[in-house]
Amino acid sequence: MKTRTSLLTAAVLVAGVAAGPAVLPAAASVPAATAARATAEQSPDTALEAAIAGLPSADATAALVRVGGKEGVWRGSSGVHDLRTGRPADPAARFRAGSVTKVFTAAVALQLAAEGRLDLDRSARSYLPELIPASYAGVTVRQLLNHTHGIPAPDFPGTTVEEAYANRFRVHDAEDMVRSATSKRPEFAPGERQHYLNIGYTIAGLLIERVTHDSYEHQVARRVLGPLGLRDTYFPGTNPRITGPHNHGYQTMRLDDGTTGLRDVSVWGTTDGWAAGDVISTTADLERFTHALFGGRVVRGPLLEEMFTLPEVTDVGTGKPAAYAVGLSMKVLGGREVWGKTGGRWGYNAAIASTRDGSRTLVYSVNSTDAKGRDMNRTAEKIMVAAYGRP
Template sequence: MATAALATVLTVGDAVPAMAAGAVPAVGTHQHQTLDKAALRAALSGLPDANVSGGLIRMTGRDGRWTDTAGPSVPSPDAHFRIGSITKLFTSTVVLQLAAEQRLSLDDTVQDLLPGLLPSSYRPVTVGQLLSHTSGLQIPLCARKDVPPREWVESALSCGEPTEPGKVTQYNGINYFIAGLIVEQVSGHSYGDEVRTRILRPLNLRDTSVPTLDDWSIPVPYTRGATVQPGSGSDELTDVSVQSPYAWAEGGMISNAPDLSRFLTALYQGRLLPPAQQETLFTLPTGVTGTRQFTYGGLERTVLPNGTTVWGKSGSYPGYTSGVFATRDLRRVLVYSLNPTGRTPELPYVMRIAEAAF
């Protein structure tokens, strides 16, 4: 599950103007032609420390390849970790595939696809608004833990009020819980089965999984998440590697760096989506406000301090912070994962990786 703070770790500055549909963004005038491996190595230097117990970086693409790890929490470059909200990219890809099959439209409403889920007083919310975080639905402060997805959504809607859909970008996990329910309703299969059939098996992503509600395990080898416990008054670390993956279609998946690199590369190459939906993948909503930008395919557009534009997704889970980002032309593809202890924000560590990578 991703908190708002952790979900913004690669977001820099104010929102930038929306691009024309299908346009290929510039990758920045300061980008190196070959990877700066010394800078990448330096980005992991000093780990472990009190704030991050370990990390890994995997770079692929036409500018070169590089992989390294640091710290005792990361046993190997292909270790598994909880990917948090990177899960959303798998969810949005399945939704776009269903749209390509004309089994739904991004203009379909939640009210039509899942009658009775949203209160009758709510304005119509479209599938496209869910994927781009412009639904206006309230932040799920009342969501119950460890309950089936529909119960989770119903509990999340039990407090707070929505705003008008299509006006403001507000990053919100409830959007993707509802998207997962739509996948199940339209396909007639479980969310996990659809992800496995449509993405994991075709791409041979053997180290990526969708845990069930009662499966708290993580495959070995895995990176070890350990955090201080809020409110405990103790600075001691507690191992949180084995924990409930209730975040489901919003943030519950497990993967590793090689699989995530393969997935993002295939997605950008158009191997998972036909041309119309591939264009949608990089299309930003127009006429919305907000400091963050998400496409109708769930990608976040970020402009780094050196002017480089990258697209991708960050994710977090207690003890884990990770991200997948790439230039649109796939010259550079970054996968990173850190094990923050929760003592201080990990933003400086992530920015150091981003600046070295791009």
Template sequence: MNLGAMTKTTRGTDNNRVRMPRVFRRVAVTTLAAALLAGAAAPGVATADSRPVPKAATGQDRPELQKAVQTWVDAGFAGMQMRVHDQQGDWVGSAGVRKLGQTAKPPTNGRFWIGSTTKTFTATVVLQLVAEGKVGLDAPVANYLPKLGLDRRITVRMLLQHTSGLFNYTGDFNDDGTWELGIPAAGKDWVDNRFRSYTPEQLARLALSKPPRFEPGTDQRYANTNYTLALLLIEKVTGHSYADEMQRRILRPLRMRDTVVPGNRTNLPGPHAHGYYRYQDAGEWKVVDVARQNLSLLAGAGDMISTTQDLQTFISALMGGKLLPAPLLAEMRKPVGPYGYGFGLWVQDLGPSCGGTIYQHNGSPPGGYGALMYSTADGSKTLTASITMGDAAIDPASAYQKALPELLKQVFCDGQAAG
């Protein structure tokens, strides 16, 4: 799931309330500069020498940023930690509480579940394999994963752009508008099963057991299935685990020591804020601490752990051309369909008063946490953050929509309204 999505609540056949993604609003997107296609190709795998050395947070007084962080707490979230890098240097801050019932703020170096922000990492590795000639963007995915029985019309490009038509294994719409449940990812069913382990192949086969939502390439619908299949493709082509390839290609070269592909690991390592999940059980509202959860449920699509510093390092390196050749980076940032989605990136036009286009992939695992990752085209201005849910009776999606505009205005628009 991506926190950038608008969400709504509907009812499944069991009358349990299930939260699901709704079609994202269209956003106008400026044409990418032709210069993106020029220049020497960067290596497919980053080198340690190319790593942007992170500056220490200066702690300079920027009350407008601290106020923007506080807006999220005022909207009903338990806490937020945020990092901004721009022409003034680095700023870090937090607001709210680290844990319900305590007064300490969330740690600004805390780890968190990043949810669908993982998709940008997965897409980057796939595109590195494309750059190396090991994967074809327009080749059938069935060429690489023949045992799954995939429709041969589904290409690698379609996986990365969510245009495959495959059923979303965490639940999806039927043609008549009803919601078909998949693996529990919401409500009491998820709470009761949040430590259960899944393999990527189990997830893929569940999705493939359901009818497709549309013919490949004819529409667009956000589905975790696409990126779990991308994980399987990475493993098949390289002969190594997804976690090992992520370490070799991105995490180790960029020295992202606080970022983890957890597998079946349920603990957040090191300092972290606690996230909570509010759900109904037999008509009664309950709240549970979900700092511990097993996100093998979202393998390759939403399972990673990181920090605001590491996300800043990653998105700055990616946008700065240090992880992909220029032509593939341009392809990655080319929006398609009603979502304005590229390859693991949302493309968003803030208007001329804010400098135009920014790139992002926010995310949220099933419960408790949210991640924000935004960047300008050259990676020189970035925003990375984590939000934690608490026990307030709020709709997280509505609260998100309420708090986000002020944050983007302060970071990318110099305090002026977008437009």
């Protein structure tokens, strides 16, 4: 099994896990004085201020927001750094951006395609013949990136949040996850439907490593993070902690005494996400990345259009038209197309978004108390509607 580089030794990890309380009181017990600390810079926007006011609440303990573009600039934060002290949320804090990672992965894959090192129409098996079985020989690189590959999700231990929490420090190997997924029957023939899953981007990360003879993390750093000066964005490897300043994340779950409440889940391994969902960043860094991406400074030339081209298929679950392109997804808000990507890790929801012309960009981090819930977090939804309008 290939284990990825850790930022902490096992001894330090165990010591860190043992330190500090895990269970905290519900948000309602936080002093009222900490409930709303929204601040705005430059263009006032009462809708955005209202969207993040009143935190912590039942659905979120903090929110950080940056809106940019020629339609106006607004920055705000609300909520608390942690529920125990009630300190105001740090607007420059790092956070887990979850599936926003996929945009970085897609951008590097498209750069490699532009260099002729990765062919979007070539089968993934042709690059990884020892890993991808013949039953998935028809899956192309493009289908991995736009979720039309038909490969099911790998198996993970447990099905509840409590079971996930118990396994939060388990290290998942990318190749083992691919073997688990591809040992199953295809969900559908490649290119026939769309099903949003992480596994396509796990394989994409391995493809990047195969054609560059380098680590996925170093390729993203060399091609994107370094050139754009994203100094607060990094990949945690097997380190379950967020290094540097960060606002704590919480998850509603069953506690040790049998009651339901909030547990501090800031320390949680993300190796199950890897190239599909483990990046840690800040709103400032993600805003800079968004402007550069939509401005054609990350992926250049015709290949950028891959990120704005929806496959002409339907979603396997809903039957609705496909909503995911390569890296990005699209939603009509306020009567116009908004492209971007949301992400969720336990305790944290995040998103980047922009109109196609970059005239209005949005980046947010919301410390959600049910970040992997079936429905969109209420605070995050209010932010999106305040920035762009209703669907």
